[in-house]
Amino acid sequence: MAIPSIQSAILLSFLVLFLGPYLQTAKLCSCSDDHKVGNCHSIERLALLDFKKGMEDPSNKLSSWRLDNEDCCKWHGVGCNNVTGYVKELDLNTIKDMAQTTRLSGGINPALAQLKHLKYLDLRGNAFGSIPDQFIGSVKELRYLDLSRNYFEGRIPQQLGNLSHLHHLDLSKNLFSIQELQFLSQLTSLEYLDLSGSDLSKTGESLRYINGLHSLSELHLSDCQLSSFPLMTNFTTTLSVLDLSYNNFGGFFFKAILNFTALQSLDLSATEIQGPIPKAIEQMTSLKTLLLGLNDLTGHIPDVLANLTSLERLDLEDNHLEGPIPLSFGALCKLKELSLYNNNISGEITEFVNGISLCRPNSLLETLQLGHTKLTGNIPYSIGNLKSLRILYLQETSMNGAIPKSLGQLSELEALDLSLNAWDGELTEDHFANLANLIVLYISFDEKPPKPLFFNLSSNWVCPFTELFHLDLTNCQLGPLFPSWLQNLNQLGIIKLENVGISDKIPNWFPNLSLQALDLSNNQIRGKVPLELRNGLKSTEMRMLNLRGNLFSGTIPLNINETMPNLEFLSLSNNLIEGSIPSSICNLKQLTAVSLSSNYLSGELPQECWKDLRFLEVIDLSNNHLSGKVSISIWSAPRLSLLSLSKNGFSGNLPPNLKTLGPLRVIDLGENSFSGNLPMWMWKRLPHLEILRLRSNSFSGFIHEHHCLLHSLQILDLAHNGLSGPIPHCFGNFSGMATVDPTNPFSVYGSIEGIDLRRSSQEFGDQVNVWITKGIELEYNRTLAFLQCIDLSHNAFSERYLQR
Template identity: 90%
Template sequence: MAIPSIQSAILLSFLVLFLGPYLQTSKLCSCSDDHKVGNCHSIERLALLDFKKGVEDPSNMLSSWRLDNEDCCKWHGVGCNNVTGYVKELDLNTIKDMAQTTRLSGGISPALAQLKHLKYLDLRGNAFGSIPDQFIGSVEELRYLDLSGNYFEGRIPQQLGNLSHLHHLDLSNNLFSIQELQFLSHLTSLEYLDLSGSDLSKTGESLQYINRLQFLSELHLSGCKLSSFPLMTNFTTTLSVLDLSYNNFGGFFFKVIFNFTALQSLDLSATEIQGPIPKAIKQMTSLKTLLLGMNDLTGSIPEVLANLTSLERLDLVDNHLEGPIPLSFGAFCKLKELSLSGNNINGEIVEFVNGISLCRPNSLLETLQLGDNKLTGYIPYSIGNLKSLRILDLYQTSMNDAIPKSLGQLSELELLDLSLNAWDGELTEDHFANLANLVYLSIAFDEKPPKPLFFNLSSNWVCPFTELFHLDLTNCQLGPPFPSWLRNLNQLDTILIENVGISDKIPNWFPKIYQSLQFLDLSNNQISGEVPLELRNGLKSTEVRMLNLRGNLFSGTIPLNINETMPNLQFLSLSNNLIEGSIPSSICNLKRSLQVIDLSSNNLSGELPQECWKDLEYLEVIDLSNNHLSGKVPISIWSAPQLSLLSLSKNGFSGNLPPNLKTLGPLRVIDLGENSFSGNLPMWMGKRLPQLEILRLRSNSFSGFIHEHHCLLHSLRILDLAQNGLSGTIPHCFGNFSGMATVDPTNPFSIYISAANIHGFVDQVNVWITKGIELEYNGTLAFLKCIDLSHNAFSGEIPTEITGFLGLSILNLSLNQLTGRIPEKIGSMQRLEVLDLSRNQLSGSIPPSISTLNSLNHLNLSSNNLSGRIPSGNQLQTLPDPSIYAGNPGLCGAPLKDCATHPDIHGLDHHEEDKEDWLPFFISMSIGFVVGFWSVCGSLLLNKSWRYAFFRFIDDMTIIPVCVVVKARSFRLGRNRNAQHA
């Protein structure tokens, strides 16, 4: 029986050996979708082509996926098994491939389910709309799946639970809203899980499914809207990375974290955790990375952190920590990053730098961020020993002294920020000698110090940091010549050299670096010549977003082709120069970019372009003040959809303001002062501008009166209508200006340029006060609240509601026809600095409460009909000028003449200012006299017998004074006779 079996086996082997190729050929012929070209199986090639068919690929990432390129194993992103030829890897990660500028988009074809042997799938950073259920549940051999950074939304396919061999799952940075995590219970092999950016706030108890992942070593749940974290027990000894950042745990801290003894990286950034850092953290001795930034941590940095001898990264930025840097930190020889910026840390850094610089062979420290703290002292010379340092941030501490030359030894340094400190001395070539890798340099000051930091660099010095990207040396001293060492920095994106003492022309080589710039600030120097020639010659600088040349000596005209040379311009300031000519209409062609245009304080003339302004859809600021412009203001300028500030003051504009407007931008500042506008104040100002904060129309020819509709400007904090022809009464509804009632300063008006990542503050206003003095509030506009209605024809009384403006700084109602009394509660306006009520027809006494205005430094009550004693008070004694009370004959007291010698005051009660308290007495006495008089006299007139009896009584009473007189006379005569006899 065995022999036939052996013979059969031999025969079968013979057939397989010799006929196998023919059988295989026959099979391929009968099934065309199973043949191979190279390593590529045709059925998988067709599946990939079907996938490409439904994908939009603007960057031609899949250009190699073609029918004529038959070996799909050589296509971009496709990897095959070298033995079987089946596709095992599909990597279309656009984030990793930095050359790709656009994403793949469209749908994921279900045909990919044919890739039965796929083990690695990476679609990160694309824009696919959804995940086909039939596909994701079919590739059961998958070990690695990354779908992060797409636009997937809705539910997560529960078919993911079929991928029982999956080790790595990344679904982060999508738009998933997850209510059920049951699919995780089947992923028993999972080692890496990232659901960051998904909404897990409604998962409830299903979050516990994570606890079943026994082999999990990395868990990322950043930004998942979690308010609590479940007690995890199954992987306390396996988990090495835990990222719970950007959630809302509140008081939650380390209570559930201390059990993770194998944890090497812990990220609790921006989770609203509070209180001190617990000392129990010393148990987590395996930690290499500890990120606790952007929380509400308080107290000092505990010394026990020194127990974490393996620590490489420590991030505590933007908390409320205080005290010095622990001395023990100097022994952190494995430390690569120390970030403590944005706290209240004090003391010096000398001990820490000296300690860590002694690490052998060299310190590993790469990042040292200590900015925005309260550090003092100086940078020690030993800083030069930190050879690995790439980032040094000492921004806005209180450090001073000279900057050591040893900084020039940090050859790996990429970012150096020493801004907003009190450095003195000079910087030489030695300070920058070996900084070849520097890409960010900022040593700016917020204002020019008395002895500015001086750059002592020779004219032929060639700077080593040729790849510099960002340069900010604001308020240092670089000039007078234009710094020639800039000429080799052709990679610059940002140049901020405001107020650096340059008195020169822009050199011819400057256009070479100009083309790469996005942000250029040369403001507040003495640079002369015409606006840079490259603008005129058509040299395109397509990347420029900000051009700030204000406060120089530039002359000539605005280039006509500015929209062509800088088509992406967002911020343009040429103010405070000598530029002349008209404003070119090409400005209006910057429709999709321009946000701020400031051409103020030049010699510009002519009329404004008429119909283009409404097309500037992003324009937020127009400042054309202090020029020689004329004509009527185009209606379209009011219709710019995003306009927040409009300043046309100190020009020659004329005509009426439009009586009604259908569209208005979110205007917050209107300054049309010192022009020739006329007509009534438009009603729409009150109805349509709820966000208006500043309204300045002074020195025009406006007429009419203030309507109640104007009182709808609740946010108003500066109202200047002085020197017009307005009349009528000041409405009582002025009390609706709630923006003036608040004591706390409001935020200064600001415009945020998103693409430029800068703030342009429009923070200046001129205010006329007494005696023709004009104050410029520059940089303090946040604190200014002002009403100026002077030099008009307002009549009636001062509304008592004004005294409710507790935040008001300036009140000027002079040169009107106001009558009545000064409001008694004027003293409640404790922030008042300027009070001018002169040249009106006010009467009565000066309220005593005025003496409590402790901030008052300008007062004028002259040329009224005031009377009585001038109140005394500490602040009023600092205003000894008698002219502020002149023209009020009834006033007395310091600094005028003494009330005791005043003819109109002599004999009156010393508290004349309180005479209104006697008013009820005088009224009641008068009424009593009238009633008493007519009670007696009326009775005598009406009753004859009473009348006879009354006059008989009078006759009888007259005998008494006669007898008294006769007796007194006889007494004096007798005394005289006795004197003569004597």
């Protein structure tokens, strides 16, 4: 038995003697090709560095990826196997830390294919542009792949089918146009698939490959331009999440999903489904999330929804549902979010709130959105029992009565909107006692009610919601003194206190606020043009300043462009402001609307600067004491939609020729001293003009037939001038005077962090004074769209008054 051992020893000695140098060389070569530093293999380190070379990294996110930093396992976003040292994870997701970084961009270098042991790859939220075929099919050990929210376009590489071990695939929010999904047939281990945002309208029968993914538990196909979907019989007992939102299924597609009894989350938002919610939905007993908003659902909300006892989130907003909230909903004790916003829901909320507030343990409800409905009655006192409530929206319903003090017990509340209802009584300190987490507070009215909601708060009250950002109390009663409790709200970004009965000065502490929007319009606030704003307000973020309808005096601050460089909306109209308009106003490069009307401004306008305001849409300088000639520059603002210079002392001729004009809809130059002929360009190049008001000037000459080209004209006022000759017969062709469009307001559109500028559109020039019979002048704003008018009186037209 010893002979074999002797033979083995002789053989081993032979190998060492004759092959030893070759074995040593082979060992050295292997080491030089792939030596390790720490846990990092050199081949993989070089591959990562090649990947970095092909991209832009403006935030220096990959600063640790350096040749002199040899242990790549400690680089940002790189994870290695602790035993083998091979890279198993690459996480360069920028979504989770978007506030601290910017997107990586460039191409994906195929060198990443050297990461043969990579199991997890997350590149979401970048801008890589394309997926190289030779890379994506080579990392065959991948289990998790997320390439969402990049700018990938074109086709999806079919080489994805090589990734047979893949469990998670997310290609959503890209620009793919997909015609073939055959690669899915090879991904037999796939559990999660998200192709949302891809164009699948041309895939046709290729969609059937999804039905072969027997392990699939989550499927997301939102916004894929789908109008039909194959029957997915393989998933009725396995699929837990199905998102088909923002497609165009229409009809009664919802019924095709009812057999998916294992679903925990179903999203059919904005899929154009119609008809009533089928009662058979009660068999989907596993549902925790049901999203059916933005559709054409009709009828009553079925009671059987309450049989879905696991339901946590129910969204039925923006449909045509009617009737009351089912009483049985009070038993949905796991419900965290309920949105019935913008439906025809009627009745009271008392029974629902009473029921759900009795849940044991306490109700889990966090979000209750019932705004824009036909709900009636008052807010029940039991609302205070919903201790988890964070969002409560009851705006624009038919609810009324006193607001209960129990609201003040909602210590988790972050957003409260009770606007546009018929509340009465008062709000006291008890109403806000424990609202320390409040960020948004809206309690506003369209008009001041006969008995406005009164804020009965003591002057030394310390406001608990010190994190409040957005405050809108329009048409409530806060005055006459400026509410002192505002001085503790150092996080306020938006204040809207329009018509709240303040007849006071802006206090000295007010400049401590850092604001994006300030609306104090239609009060009786007095003092100089707010020098406090000029002296200390941290206003570099200010986008909207509305002080219309107060008693401010003094002059417009000369350095307004320095204190508020990002201002977009400025209204100082209806005050006592005097002096000239500073040229610095033309340095507000973001300015969209400026209204300085009904003041005591004098002097001439700043001249060659208006054309540089490329966002300017509205200029209203009417009813002042301004004089001199109007520069061509003011006509040349590229987006100008409304120009009102009426009731001033402007003189001279209108420009004889203009090469550039904005999309003007309103021109009001009435009650000035303009003279000369009506320029031809006005009629040829203003196809969208709806209001032309030149009354009470010194215009002369004829009205030419070309003037009839203003087909959109709704109001034409040329009265009290020196025009002569015949009136062209084509004046009957103004089609804008034959139709009424009440949805066509004459104002700048837009919003700033929830402030709807259309609701206060008259602040930005949405008003026109029109003379009617017997010298009576009326002001139109909200009803302006219903008015059609031609006034040619007090001119010198010939005897052929209407040329035929």
